[in-house]
Amino acid sequence: MxxxxxxxxxxxxxxxxxxxxxxxxxxxxxxxxxxxxxxxxxxxxxxxxxxxxxxxxxxxxxxxxxxxxxxxxxxxxxxxxxxxxxxxxxxxxxxxxxxxxxxxxxxxxxxxxxxxxxxxxxxxxxxxxxxxxxxxxxxxxxxxxxxxxxxxxxxxxxxxxxxxxxxxxxxxxxxxxxxxxxxxxxxxxxxxxxxxxxxxxxxxxxxxxxxxxxxxxxxxxxxxxxxxxxxxxxxxxxxxxxxxxxxxxxxxxxxxxxxxxxxTRTVGDRFVSLSDRLPLGDGSEPGTNALVAKTLLDLSRSSGGVWKPLVSATILFALVAALVGIVGSITGIEPAPGVFFGGVLGLSAFTTYNWLTQFDDLEAYRIYPVGIADVFRAKRTAFVLVGAPTVLVPYLAAVGWFGATLLDAVVGAVLLAGYGLYYYGLTVYVAGFDPNEFLFDAVRFGTFTLGVAVALVPALVVGFVVVPPSIASGTALAGAGLGFGLVGYVLSSRAGPRWQRQYRADR
Amino acid sequence: MAAIRVEGLCKSYGSVRAVDEMGFRVDRGEVFGFLGPNGAGKTTTIRALTGQIEPDAGTVRVLGRDPTTEPIETRRHVGILPEQGSPPSFLTPREYLEFVGSVRDLEPSYVAERIDRWTDRLGFGGKLDTLHTDLSRGQQQKVMIAQAFLHEPDAVLIDEPLANLDPLVQEQVKRFLVAYAADDNAVFVSTHNIEVAESICTRVGIVADGRTVTERSLEDPPADADPLLEVFLEEVTDAEARDLPASARRIVEDGIDDIDEPNREATEP
Incomplete structure (x- = not known):
């Protein structure tokens, strides 16, 4: 100075x-x-x-x-x-x-x-x-x-x-x-x-x-x-x-x-109609539809609208497609596109969840009669509603562009759904409501990376070695997709109570 | 039975004792002012009242419920107005109040009627379809006040009720709070503003060092009662005074009668 x-x-x-x-x-x-x-x-x-x-x-x-x-x-x-x-x-x-x-x-x-x-x-x-x-x-x-x-x-x-x-x-x-x-x-x-x-x-x-x-x-x-x-x-x-x-x-x-x-922007009332149209059934907790509808409206009205998650997934798709093309041109080896893209595109779960949590924080929900677990459950529903079409478009483009066999495409779709839910559950469990912040935490980032590698690496290896996938390898991969999907569901269900405990202890 | 009862409440964060043997009660029909300097334990107490934290010790009851074990049921029956406005949302005030009605499981027709009444009372009818992010802070505060009272709760917990409001609306809100309490409801107001407390509260509790150091009724005070500001200053402990700026410390030490003397000298031509 x-x-x-x-x-x-x-x-x-x-x-x-x-x-x-x-x-x-x-x-x-x-x-x-x-x-x-x-x-x-x-x-x-x-x-x-x-x-x-x-x-x-x-x-x-x-x-x-x-x-x-x-x-x-x-x-x-x-x-x-x-x-x-x-x-x-x-x-x-x-x-x-x-x-x-x-x-x-x-x-x-x-x-x-x-x-x-x-x-x-x-x-x-x-x-x-x-x-x-x-x-x-x-x-x-x-x-x-x-x-x-x-x-x-x-x-x-x-x-x-x-x-x-x-x-x-x-x-x-x-x-x-x-x-x-x-x-x-x-x-x-x-x-x-x-x-x-x-x-x-x-x-x-x-x-x-x-x-x-x-x-x-x-x-x-x-x-x-x-x-x-x-x-x-x-x-x-x-x-x-x-x-x-x-x-x-x-x-x-x-x-x-x-x-x-x-x-200044003025808009018509969309909340009630959207909330009523959500397919959550009458058995859901009061307010679940409202929590999901709020998340979807926040996403759609923020800059970039509902296209943001799709852009993120498309960037991931473009990077992977370029890599597959380069590897293929050098080595002559191309992976099974369904298995490969199904496994990798599921990673867009992280960016999609990130977008869904950009516009609120847990503190804001503490004035309503809802638990943190309810908020996480609503985010999961919103994730499925937004994430499914978000990854489906680039996935269909990939299997069409690279000419996947029917078995490969089906197995890849199962992997995409299962791994997507698994990556989602892993993100929510490890990072809670702040997926962006945990990027610079060595322990959380390392845990997340290890969790991804455990699921993704074996699938990619099989996707490179068995082309196109056989009935046996396809069955094994589909089983892995379903299994990891179940793990993701459990992780995302436990994330609410976990972060609720942490939140109440820290605040 | 008290609407709100706190006894021996303790909460520490690491080595910092935020609340230490806090105790008070708020009855129906009362507007209870919770007064204290920064860091006195007000926010931690409100978090305990709304089930946001688990106390280390003590008893908390809100409308007969324990917020620690029944946080959601407690919040279902009370209204809460936080000091910090809600984070920016891309809902409009109309949609936001519909959202609050849904999570509180209220009938849509009832919510619509309440929205009309509150927009009328606070004058934000022209902003009902403007995105919350594009509202001024004062307008956002009006919407937050409306959400706290949407379900006509038996008890409301309010942190700085008049923040960002213009004088006209401040007066309306003050009158409303007094009338609301008079209708056999309990209103708990945490504030730094002694004038606000004097104008609307039937009773105040002054907090310092994480505990209630004194309570005082403001209904029909005796003619020779000390002004609330003086009582407040007297209750600021030496420990807290050490953290005050020198000028404020002098006020604490000398009393309010001497406040103006140095300033007058300094400003006289």
Missing amino acids: TPDADGGGDSRGSRTWNDDSRTRLLFAALLREEWRLHAGLFGGWRFAAFPLVVAALAATGAYALLESVGGSGLTDETLLLSVHLLTAGFGLYSGTAAFAGSDMLENVFGELSFLLGTAATLPLSRRRLLGLFLLKDALFYAVVFVLPMAASGIVLAPTASPGAIAATVGALWLSLSLAFAAGMAVTVAAIAARTRGVPTWAFAAAIAVAVAGAWLVDSVGAAVRAVVVPFEAGLPVAAGTAVGTLLLAVVAVAAYDPTYGRP
């Missing part, structure tokens, strides 16, 4: 800060807040151990991928593309933090108590605060998330010299960080454009054109790959990507309108 040379203060004790000192002060405070937020939520060591969990997962995933494609090591192009796609995708997601600069996020999470909210009370520019907030996020994730991913490459080249490994891991870290920053900048730019009145359909059209261009035109596809994977694009292209990302971020923050707010 250094005041200006001429900033000795005035009679009221105020000091004059130059822009650089104020910026440094703010940036340091934002970083400190980020650390304390996570350390306070999970306990210091559980948060500190999170990068180790990421490193372990990344190393395991990379090893499995290379084994399956017979890859050549740390710089294998399949591995590079996969890990960069994943990181850029996470960057796209992390860029949504830009919502925090406007009233839009307050509509979702309520009054913000973070430093970001101080622009309303202190003489700070909201744009500058937002820019520093995003820069802090980029640096934070580059260290906590991206660095462990890059460092996990050490296990892939154990025989190389330490210097060579360090150089490669360092370059990989910079490359991944750039892919992350590029993804983040794109989202921030989109949000900034939205605050300037660019309509939603224009974004949808731009995304469709970009995807179609990358898919159909080789040169566009190559350009996109060069941007997403700077590691293999060469230094000049990587430098160009870095400059472009920086420019895009600067322009986005400059264009961002912090005063943007949606006009």
Whole structure:
């Protein structure tokens, strides 16, 4: 904290800060807040151990991928593309933090108590605060998330010299960080454009054109790959990507309108009709329909509407489809599409549940005569109603596109339903009502990952080895789907009492 | 029988004793004010009254029920207005009150009639179909007041009833609370605002250090009774005074008669 040379203060004790000192002060405070937020939520060591969990997962995933494609090591192009796609995708997601600069996020999470909210009370520019907030996020994730991913490459080249490994891991870290920053900048730019009145359909059209261009035109596809994977694009292209990302971020923050707010919205009464139409029967507890209807209306009226879970599932589908295509083109081995996609697409249960819990919290239900178990039960019903069509569309596209046999498609459908319910139950049991927060808790994240791996890995192995599935393997997989579905149902049923006990003990 | 009865209530969070041998009762027909400084144990007590937490010790009864063992039944029969407004919801006030009616298992026709009555009373009829997220805080508070009374409960637990309301509506709500209690109901009001307590409460309990340190009737007080503010300040313990800013500590130490002296000197030309 250094005041200006001429900033000795005035009679009221105020000091004059130059822009650089104020910026440094703010940036340091934002970083400190980020650390304390996570350390306070999970306990210091559980948060500190999170990068180790990421490193372990990344190393395991990379090893499995290379084994399956017979890859050549740390710089294998399949591995590079996969890990960069994943990181850029996470960057796209992390860029949504830009919502925090406007009233839009307050509509979702309520009054913000973070430093970001101080622009309303202190003489700070909201744009500058937002820019520093995003820069802090980029640096934070580059260290906590991206660095462990890059460092996990050490296990892939154990025989190389330490210097060579360090150089490669360092370059990989910079490359991944750039892919992350590029993804983040794109989202921030989109949000900034939205605050300037660019309509939603224009974004949808731009995304469709970009995807179609990358898919159909080789040169566009190559350009996109060069941007997403700077590691293999060469230094000049990587430098160009870095400059472009920086420019895009600067322009986005400059264009961002912090005063943007949606006009007041009025709607007709949908609650009663929706509540009456829900197929829960007369035997359900009083209020169950109401709890489900409220969740569905909150989801459908929030930004992005009911399409949000579908978009999340489609992104997962696109990533997996790209991976299957790459593996197939390199090795000539393609998995049984029904089994493969059925097992993997069930993971969208996590994102769907996340969307269903974005607009309320358990505390709010404590003024009504309902128990926490009732709320969790209603969320499960809403999950089934929203999640089923959400995964069905990409699943049908997958089995159609990759030409699954009838048995494969049926077995995959059973896996999809069973595993989806299992992943849901696991998420609810481990994370309770805050699935987003548990991402940075090493213990919970590790537990969730282990739980997923126990079900998914054997199914994927069978899906790769027995193509198309035989009656025996199909029966075994369908049995696994039903069994894990039952486990998911039990877990989700026990989540209510579990979190009720915890809630009453903690509050 | 008391509508609300608390005896020897204790609750700790780790090494912090939030509530320590708390005790009071609220009878039907009363507006009971629960007054205390920040951190005195008011919120923890309300959580115990509504079954949100399990006390370490003590007895709590609300309308004859134990909220610890019967939290849902307790909440079914009382109305609760939390200090924090509900988190933003994408329901409209009409839909939200229908939602509350459903979880309270009320007849739709009854709910519709109550919605009309409350929109009329608090004046948010023009906002009935506006999304809750787009309402001002004052409008949101009106909706929350309506939900607390939707089922005409025998007892209501209210945390800062007048927050964010304009003076006109504040006056309406005050009158309503007094009339509601007079109709053989119990109204429990937790507040920092001594003027509010003086204007609507029939009795107050002052809490400090996690316990009720004194109770006082505000009905027909003797002519020589100390002002409530003075009583309140006298009951602030030394321990709490240590956490107060210096200026507030001086008020505690000197009494309210001396409050204006330094300020007057400072503001005189």
